[in-house]
Amino acid sequence: MLARKSIIPGEFGLQGPVSRMPRKPVFRDRINKARFISKSGSCNLAHKNIREQGRFLQDVFTTLVDLKWRFTLVIFTMTFLCSWLLFAMGWWLVAFAHGDLDPKREAGIEQCVTNVKSFTSAFLFSIEVQGLIINAIMLGCIFMKTAQSRRRAETLIFSRHAIIAVRNSRLCFMVRVGDLRKSMIIGATVCMQVVHRTATPEGEVIPIRQVDIQTESAAAGNSIFLLAPLIICHIIDRGSPLYDLSAMELQCSDLEVIVILEGVVETTGITTQARTSYVAEEIQWGQRFVPIVTEEEGVYCVDYSKFGNTARAATPQCSARELDERPSILAQALQRSGLAQQSSLRKRNSARRKNSSSACRRRRDNGSGRHGKPALVAASPRVQFGQSVTVT
Numbered sequence: 001m002l003a004r005k006s007i008i009p010g011e012f013g014l015q016g017p018v019s020r021m022p023r024k025p026v027f028r029d030r031i032n033k034a035r036f037i038s039k040s041g042s043c044n045l046a047h048k049n050i051r052e053q054g055r056f057l058q059d060v061f062t063t064l065v066d067l068k069w070r071f072t073l074v075i076f077t078m079t080f081l082c083s084w085l086l087f088a089m090g091w092w093l094v095a096f097a098h099g100d101l102d103p104k105r106e107a108g109i110e111q112c113v114t115n116v117k118s119f120t121s122a123f124l125f126s127i128e129v130q131g132l133i134i135n136a137i138m139l140g141c142i143f144m145k146t147a148q149s150r151r152r153a154e155t156l157i158f159s160r161h162a163i164i165a166v167r168n169s170r171l172c173f174m175v176r177v178g179d180l181r182k183s184m185i186i187g188a189t190v191c192m193q194v195v196h197r198t199a200t201p202e203g204e205v206i207p208i209r210q211v212d213i214q215t216e217s218a219a220a221g222n223s224i225f226l227l228a229p230l231i232i233c234h235i236i237d238r239g240s241p242l243y244d245l246s247a248m249e250l251q252c253s254d255l256e257v258i259v260i261l262e263g264v265v266e267t268t269g270i271t272t273q274a275r276t277s278y279v280a281e282e283i284q285w286g287q288r289f290v291p292i293v294t295e296e297e298g299v300y301c302v303d304y305s306k307f308g309n310t311a312r313a314a315t316p317q318c319s320a321r322e323l324d325e326r327p328s329i330l331a332q333a334l335q336r337s338g339l340a341q342q343s344s345l346r347k348r349n350s351a352r353r354k355n356s357s358s359a360c361r362r363r364r365d366n367g368s369g370r371h372g373k374p375a376l377v378a379a380s381p382r383v384q385f386g387q388s389v390t391v392t
Contacts, residue, residue, distance in 0.1 A: 036195050036208065037258050041153065041275035061137070065144045072145070076138050087130050088123035091116055152265050155180040156274035160308040162257065163287040164236075164250075164315070169330060171236045171320040173213075175259055175278070176289050178229035178307060185272070188226045188263035190215055192234055194241045195277075196255040211241045213257075223263075228293050228302055232259070236320040247285040247317040255280065286315035 038044055056063050064072055091113055095101055098112040116122050159176040166172070173192075179185060194211045216233050217224050224230060236242045245253060262273045287310035292303045316322075316329045323329055 037277035087126035092122040152272040153274035158276040162278040173234040185263035246319040288313035
C-alpha cells in the first residue's frame with residue numbers, strides 16, 4: 001500500500017493552522033530568454049531589414065573572408081569561368097576581325113593571335129594568359145580564412161559552470177580558464193560583462209544593458225600568464241551588479257555574465273579572442289574548483305579531466321550587501337561548516353574502526369579454521385558393559 005505522502009504532494013497538504021505557517025519570500029519566475037553569447041563564443045544575434053546592402057560590396061575582401069567556405073568556393077569558381085569566357089570571346093572576336101578564322105585565308109599572312117583557330121583554342125589561350133589578379137585575391141582570401149584568430153580560440157577553454165564562494169572573507173564570482181596548447185598567449189587579458197534587461201526611472205526599457213565588472217588582474221592593471229589553468233576572480237563589492245543578489249534571487253534573475261579572453265598568439269602574432277557566457281542556471285553557489293595541478297617527478301602536471309569539477313564550500317546564502325552589514329553571518333557559516341566537517345570526520349573514523357575490527361575478526365576466524373577447532377571437552381574413556389567406571 002502506498003504511503004499517504006506519495007499520493008498527496010506535500011505542498012497541497014495542510015501542515016497546521018494557517019497562522020502558524022511561516023511566510024516565505026515570493027520571487028517571480030525566471031523568463032526563459034535567449035542568451036546573448038553561446039557557450040562556444042558565437043554571438044546569438046540576427047540582423048534584419050538592412051536596407052543599405054551595398055555597403056558590404058565596398059569591402060569585398062572582408063566580405064569574402066567572412067563568408068562560409070562553400071559560398072567562397074562557388075564565387076571563385078564562377079569568377080574564373082566568367083573571366084575565361086569573357087576574355088576568350090574577346091580573343092575570338094580579334095581573330096575573327098583579322099580574318100584568322102577564315103578557312104580560305106591566303107598563306108603567308110601573319111596571324112594576329114597565334115594558333116587561335118576556333119573558340120575552343122581562344123578559350124584555352126584565355127586560361128593561359130589571364131587570371132593572375134583573381135589568383136592573388138583567391139590566395140589572400142584562403143590564407144586569411146585559414147589563419148583566422150577564431151581557430152586559435154578553439155583551444156582556449158572555460159569551465160562549464162561559474163561559481164560563487166567566499167575567498168579571503170569576501171564573496172567572489174569565479175571562473176576557470178585554460179589553454180590546451182603549449183604555445184603561449186602573449187599579453188592575455190580577461191574581462192567580464194553583465195548583460196541584463198533593465199528599465200530607467202523615466203520608463204525607458206533597455207533590453208541589453210552591458211555593465212563591466214572588474215577582475216583581480218584588471219584591477220591591478222596586469223595581464224595574466226596563462227601557463228596553466230587559472231581561476232579568474234571578481235570580488236562582489238559595492239560597485240558590482242551582483243552585490244544585492246542572494247542565492248535564491250540569483251536563480252530567479254535573467255542576467256548573463258560574459259567572459260572574454262583576449263591576447264596575441266605567440267606563433268603567428270595575430271590577436272585572438274575567446275568568449276563564453278554564464279546564465280543564472282550555470283552559476284553554482286557555495287562551490288569551489290578542485291585543484292588540478294600536481295607535481296610529479298619534478299614536472300607540473302595538469303589533469304584536464306577535473307577542469308570543471310567543484311566541491312562544496314562554506315558560503316552564506318545571503319547577498320554580499322548583507323554579508324558586509326552583518327559579518328557574523330560568515331563566522332556562523334564557517335562554524336557550521338567546521339562542525340559538519342568534524343561530524344563527517346568522526347563518522348569516517350568510526351566506519352574505519354568498524355571495518356578494521358570486522359577484518360580482524362575475519363582473519364581470526366580464518367586462522368582458527370585452518371588449524372582446527374580447539375577441543376573444549378575432554379575425550380571420554382571407553383565403557384564396557386558390566387563394569388563400573390569412575391570418572392575423576
